[in-house]
Structure formats: C-alpha cells, structure tokens
Amino acid sequence: MALTSHPLLSALRRNPTGAVLIALQIGITLAILVNAAAIVTRAIQKMSRPSGVDTRDTFVMTMVGLSKNFNVYSTSSADLAYLRHLPGVAAASIVFGTPLTDNGSDTSVGRSPGSRGPTVTSALLPVDQQGLRTLDVALIAGRNFRGSEIRVPSAAHPDPRIGEVIVTQALAHALFAHQSALGQTIYVGSHTPSTIIGITRNFMGPQLGQHAYDTVLAPEIVTQYDMYDLLVRTRPGQRAAVFRAAKRHIGTADPNAVIGQAVTFAHAKRLLYSGLRDLAIFLSFLTLVMLALCCLGIFGLGTFNVATRTRQIGIRRALGARRRDIVALFLAENALVVAIGAIFGCLLALAIGQWLTDHDGVARLDPWYLLVGVAILALTSQLAAWQPARRAARIPPSVATRTI
Amino acid sequence: MLEMHNISKVYRTDMIETHALREFSLQVAAGEFVAVSGPSGSGKTTFLNVAGLLETFDGGTYRLDGQDVSGLSDNARARIRNEKIGFVFQSFNLIADLDIFDNVDVPLRYRRMKADERKARITNSLELVGLTSRMRHLPSQLSGGQQQRAAIARAIAGDPALILADEPTGNLDSLMARQIMGLLEKINSMGTTVVLVTHDPELARRAQRNIHVIDGLVADTVAPSDPAARGPHGQTHAESAVD
Numbered sequence: 001m002a003l004t005s006h007p008l009l010s011a012l013r014r015n016p017t018g019a020v021l022i023a024l025q026i027g028i029t030l031a032i033l034v035n036a037a038a039i040v041t042r043a044i045q046k047m048s049r050p051s052g053v054d055t056r057d058t059f060v061m062t063m064v065g066l067s068k069n070f071n072v073y074s075t076s077s078a079d080l081a082y083l084r085h086l087p088g089v090a091a092a093s094i095v096f097g098t099p100l101t102d103n104g105s106d107t108s109v110g111r112s113p114g115s116r117g118p119t120v121t122s123a124l125l126p127v128d129q130q131g132l133r134t135l136d137v138a139l140i141a142g143r144n145f146r147g148s149e150i151r152v153p154s155a156a157h158p159d160p161r162i163g164e165v166i167v168t169q170a171l172a173h174a175l176f177a178h179q180s181a182l183g184q185t186i187y188v189g190s191h192t193p194s195t196i197i198g199i200t201r202n203f204m205g206p207q208l209g210q211h212a213y214d215t216v217l218a219p220e221i222v223t224q225y226d227m228y229d230l231l232v233r234t235r236p237g238q239r240a241a242v243f244r245a246a247k248r249h250i251g252t253a254d255p256n257a258v259i260g261q262a263v264t265f266a267h268a269k270r271l272l273y274s275g276l277r278d279l280a281i282f283l284s285f286l287t288l289v290m291l292a293l294c295c296l297g298i299f300g301l302g303t304f305n306v307a308t309r310t311r312q313i314g315i316r317r318a319l320g321a322r323r324r325d326i327v328a329l330f331l332a333e334n335a336l337v338v339a340i341g342a343i344f345g346c347l348l349a350l351a352i353g354q355w356l357t358d359h360d361g362v363a364r365l366d367p368w369y370l371l372v373g374v375a376i377l378a379l380t381s382q383l384a385a386w387q388p389a390r391r392a393a394r395i396p397p398s399v400a401t402r403t404i
Numbered sequence: 405m406l407e408m409h410n411i412s413k414v415y416r417t418d419m420i421e422t423h424a425l426r427e428f429s430l431q432v433a434a435g436e437f438v439a440v441s442g443p444s445g446s447g448k449t450t451f452l453n454v455a456g457l458l459e460t461f462d463g464g465t466y467r468l469d470g471q472d473v474s475g476l477s478d479n480a481r482a483r484i485r486n487e488k489i490g491f492v493f494q495s496f497n498l499i500a501d502l503d504i505f506d507n508v509d510v511p512l513r514y515r516r517m518k519a520d521e522r523k524a525r526i527t528n529s530l531e532l533v534g535l536t537s538r539m540r541h542l543p544s545q546l547s548g549g550q551q552q553r554a555a556i557a558r559a560i561a562g563d564p565a566l567i568l569a570d571e572p573t574g575n576l577d578s579l580m581a582r583q584i585m586g587l588l589e590k591i592n593s594m595g596t597t598v599v600l601v602t603h604d605p606e607l608a609r610r611a612q613r614n615i616h617v618i619d620g621l622v623a624d625t626v627a628p629s630d631p632a633a634r635g636p637h638g639q640t641h642a643e644s645a646v647d
Contacts, residue, residue, distance in 0.1 A: 315497045318458055319558070320486020320514040322479050397485070398458040400497055401449055401570055 012336065018301045019337045026341025026377060029294040031348035034373040035356065036283040038365055043280040047273045049212065052203025053099050054136040055265040057090070058233045059243050060098045061250060064260035065226035072223040073152060075254045079230055082249060088238030093134040095229045096126045096222035097206050100268040104206030107189035109216055111175055114187070120174045123205030124188065126220035132166070134231045135203060140169060142182050142198030145219040152221045162188055162218045166198035170213035188216055208272060227260065239264065294377070295384035302330060302388030313392050314399025323393035330389035331382055338381045342374045349373070405566060405597045406432040406455060411464035413450050413620075424450035425461070425620040432599060434565070437592040439600045439611035447620035448601045449570065455599065456489050456568045457481040469565050486514050490559030494571035496551040498543040498558075504530065505539040508558045515562060529557040533587060549580035556587055560596070567591060567598045573607060585610055
C-alpha cells in the first residue's frame with residue numbers, strides 16, 4: 001500500500017495532541033482489559049470448579065440454642081431422628097460447618113507433630129457415620145467411620161484427640177504425593193496423631209480459597225457450642241417438600257432452639273460465588289465500556305482527521321492514490337497510534353499485574369493475556385478507524401483544484 | 405498526446421444544471437506548450453479536471469497518450485494520473501506535514517517504485533528546480549516561489565508525458581512568476597507536453613498556442629507567433645477576450 005513509517009511519523013509529529021491522547025487511552029484500556037480479563041478468567045475458573053457434592057437435593061439447617069435449658073445433644077438427636085424418618089430423605093447427618101456455606105473451621109494438617117515439617121491448611125469437618133452418605137461423597141479407598149468411633153466431646157469434657165480421620169484425595173496427595181495415604185499417621189492441628197482410615201473423592205469444603213478441596217473429616221458430633229448443623233440430602237425432586245416439612249417441624253419442636261439459617265446447597269453455592277460473579281460482571285462491563293470509549297475516541301480522531309485533511313486527501317488522490325491507498329493510509333496511521341498505545345499499555349498492564357500479585361497474592365499475569373488483549377484492541381481499533389477511512393477514500397481528487 | 409472530441413460536462417443539483425463544458429474539442433500534440441485561457445467561470449478548471457482525469461465527463465471522447473480514457477475505473481484513472489500526468493496547482497498543494505523530499509516522494513510511492521529509484525528521481529527533480537539544499541524543509545519554511553518549484557519537482561519526478569498547470573503563478577509575484585514560467589518552458593523543451601491554464605495574457609502569450617475558452621466552448625485558437633492573429637493593439641484574440 002505504498003506506506004512506510006517515516007512519513008506517517010512526520011504527520012503524527014506535526015499534530016501530536018490527539019494522537020497522544022488516543023494512545024494514552026488505548027494504553028490505559030489495554031492495561032485494564034488485560035488485568036480484568038485475567039481476574040474474570042480466574043473467577044470463572046473458580047466458579048466452574050465442581051463442588052463434588054449434591055447441590056440439587058441437599059440443604060442445611062443451622063440450629064441455635066436460645067436458653068440455658070438448651071441441650072445440644074438431645075435436641076440434635078431428636079431432630080436427626082425426625083429427619084431420618086421423614087419421607088423423601090435419603091440421608092441426614094449432624095455436622096459442624098458445611099460445604100459451600102462459607103461456614104466452618106480450618107486447621108493445619110501435617111505429617112509431623114506441631115509445627116515441625118510442612119503443613120497443609122485444611123478444612124476440618126466433624127461428621128457422624130452418615131456424613132459421607134449425606135454429602136453424597138464416595139470413598140475411593142479405606143472405610144467409613146463406625147458408630148462406635150463417633151465422639152461427643154462437650155464443654156465439660158473436652159477431648160482434643162481425633163483417633164481416626166478420613167481425608168479427601170487432594171489432601172492425601174498434598175501430604176503424601178504419590179505414596180498411599182491410607183493407614184498413614186497425620187497430625188490435625190495438634191500434637192496428637194490421627195490415622196487415615198479412608199480417602200474420599202474430592203469435594204469442596206466450606207472455604208473458597210486455594211485449599212478448597214483439602215478437607216479432613218473427623219468422627220465427632222460437636223456439642224461444645226449452642227449450635228449445630230443439620231445436613232439433609234433428599235431423594236431426587238423431593239428437596240422442596242422435605243425442606244418445607246423440616247422447617248415447619250424442627251422450627252417448633254424445641255422452644256429453646258430456633259433455626260438460625262436454612263439454605264439449600266444450590267442457594268449456598270450461588271451466595272458463595274455472588275461476590276465473584278458480581279466482580280466478574282462489573283469488570284466485564286467496565287472493560288466493554290472502556291473498549292467502546294476507546295473505539296469512540298479513535299472514530300472521533302479519524303473523523304476529525306478526515307475533516308481537517310480533506311484537501312490533502314484530494315491532493316493524494318490527484319497524485320495517483322487509489323481509494324484503497326487512502327484507506328490504508330488512515331489505517332496505518334491508526335495502527336501506529338495503536339502500536340504506541342499498546343507498548344505503553346503492556347508496560348502498564350504488567351505493572352498493575354505485579355502490584356496485584358504483590359498485594360493480593362494473585363497469580364502473575366500470563367503473557368498470553370497481553371497478546372490476546374493487544375490483538376483484540378488492534379482489531380477493534382482498526383474497525384473503529386475503518387468508517388472514517390472509507391469516508392476519506394470517497395473524497396474526490398478534484399478537491400485538489402478547488403481554491404476554497 | 406491529448407485528444408478531446410465533443411466533451412461535455414454538466415454539474416447537476418436538485419434545482420440547477422450547469423453546462424461547464426459543451427462539445428469541447430481540443431487536440432494537443434506531444435511536446436507542445438499550450439495555454440488555455442478564458443474568463444472566470446468559462447470552464448478552464450473543468451477542462452483541467454477532465455483533462456487530468458480528476459473528474460469524469462458526460463459525453464464525447466477523450467484519448468490521452470493514445471489511450472481512450474472514457475469509462476475507465478477509478479483505479480485505472482488513478483494509475484494514469486500517477487504515471488502520465490504531472491499536476492502543478494495554483495496554491496502549490498504541498499502536504500504541510502511532509503518535508504519537500506517526502507512531498508516529491510508521494511506520487512512515486514503510489515507507483516510502488518523501489519526506494520533507490522525514488523531517491524534518484526527526487527534528487528534529480530529537486531536539482532532541476534534548484535531546491536536540493538531545501539529538501540528537508542517543510543513547505544511552511546519556504547517562500548511561495550520555492551513551494552511552487554517544489555510542486556513542479558513533484559510533478560516531473562515521475563517523468564510524466566503531460567504537465568497540467570492550473571494558474572501556477574497565480575499566488576506569486578511577477579519575478580517569481582517569470583521564474584516558474586521559465587521552469588515550465590525548460591521542462592517543455594525537454595520533451596514534456598505542458599498545458600497551462602491561466603487567465604494571465606502575458607503567460608498565455610509565452611505558450612506555443614493559446615486556446616481561448618468561453619462558456620465551456622473553445623472560442624478561439626491562436627498561435628501567438630501568427631501576426632494575423634493579433635488584435636488591434638497587438639495582442640492575440642485570446643488576450644482580447646481575457647482583457
């Protein structure tokens with residue numbers, strides 16, 4: 001198209017303000033686009049992770065004691081007995097902290113006592129012998145807890161020992177890599193050894209973080225606090241009916257307790273990810289708005305250039321430029337501005353990415369995001385410049401001989 | 405070189421039709437220096453636009469350098485403008501953003517010449533007009549005469565068969581005007597056909613032939629050297645009309 005950079009640069013040098021402003025806008029847009037895309041992608045990946053539990057047919061009720069007469073153990077036992085005999089219930093269990101609810105405790109788990117050796121931060125999920133069945137989580141090795149192994153420590157008789165534990169596959173791998181974890185001794189938040197008697201397939205614990213699949217299940221009914229969680233899985237399609245019946249009965253069975261929270265797993269999952277989802281939507285919208293503003297800026301600059309360079313375009317046409325040469329000239333000028341903006345934008349994007357890594361611990365910005373971001377911006381900006389360039393190409397060569 | 409037969413050109417608006425050229429016929433031989441003169445609004449610029457393929461025409465036939473240019477595509481017309489015609493405009497029409505070297509380079513780039521050849525042609529043409537030392541100056545840094553010389557360098561750099569000059573001295577003082585005319589005559593003496601559109605009788609008189617245009621028609625053709633063509637005060641018919 002008979003173009004080289006030198007005359008293009010000369011033209012830009014003569015009228016730099018508009019070009020510099022647009023290049024700055026492109027750079028800032030690119031930096032935000034790239035980092036927003038990385039954040040949104042990570043959020044989508046996080047939200048797309050399989051929960052590993054039955055979110056369609058499971059719900060949890062958190063019961064809270066109201067008076068000194070409240071007896072956690074007796075009330076929870078009565079509730080559990082009711083639920084297990086309720087038609088439509090597949091399994092029910094008392095737990096303390098449940099997956100997807102952002103409600104639970106975590107602990108450090110290691111192969112050595114205390115703080116010696118490496119540890120893994122893991123969710124601690126106290127369950128009874130029906131816990132796995134209620135969660136609909138299958139064992140891939142070992143066995144489930146027996147009824148005799150379920151401990152009921154109380155505030156009056158605390159018992160920090162956890163003799164047997166079941167761990168998720170992810171935690172087993174984190175602790176023992178390619179060795180078999182079954183039968184191994186681990187230390188769960190204390191100096192007391194515990195033996196791994198079972199390994200489950202992965203499921204998400206209460207936390208969203210990077211250790212979401214690292215969970216240790218302890219055979220325990222927690223009664224130290226005036227609250228407990230009733231976890232219920234229904235038969236397919238029965239959840240709504242069971243949920244209503246359970247709320248109605250359990251909510252009034254013991255005058256010393258109330259339902260603090262009753263939530264389905266599906267809703268809990270939505271709530272758990274609502275922040276991430278809102279962030280992803282906001283950043284996507286913001287990026288699109290910035291991209292649109294950038295395109296408007298380029299369109300505006302192109303239109304301004306056509307309006308102010310009508311005679312020059314006519315002269316070029318008179319001297320032999322074809323319409324496509326004029327289009328190419330404007331697109332090349334635009335590409336030069338975009339290239340300058342893209343260089344600035346890449347540096348800014350890397351700086352922002354580094355800042356996010358340093359302050360929020362997010363992964364370092366993948367260079368692919370830069371490449372794709374530059375490609376998207378280059379394409380959209382050329383599309384934005386296309387219409388003014390086409391208009392320029394329609395300027396007739398006879399403009400060159402007009403004296404006004 | 406240039407053969408026009410019964411060319412007509414009509415400008416139309418919703419309300420008005422303006423016949424800028426009517427059955428306009430003209431032949432210019434290769435190597436000739438022809439002036440086209442006439443009063444304002446007579447059709448001189450329209451003739452130049454049609455002759456330079458800057459505008460299409462509505463009727464008649466036009467052969468340029470032996471080629472029928474009626475009905476050519478926009479691209480083909482651009483190619484002929486680029487290869488066969490050099491333009492010199494009244495207001496110089498240099499591109500303000502580019503220095504003189506790059507201005508002269510513009511038509512050569514559109515011809516897709518190699519850089520070495522372009523550079524040689526630019527240097528030669530700037531040397532011919534005496535602007536070698538100013539090649540890296542911007543147009544705004546030159547005088548009017550120098551700018552027009554640069555425009556002439558741009559017109560001849562591509563070695564065109566025809567130079568179309570539209571009032572090339574209109575924006576210059578008389579001394580500069582004489583220099584520019586001298587330059588055009590020099591270019592003509594090297595074999596390039598020159599068609600000069602002017603309303604200045606003195607300039608028209610320096611051409612080998614003067615075509616007088618009135619109301620879009622060729623009113624008269626005068627060879628200034630022909631004494632029979634002189635008017636009562638010694639000027640040509642064309643000059644009488646202009647005066």
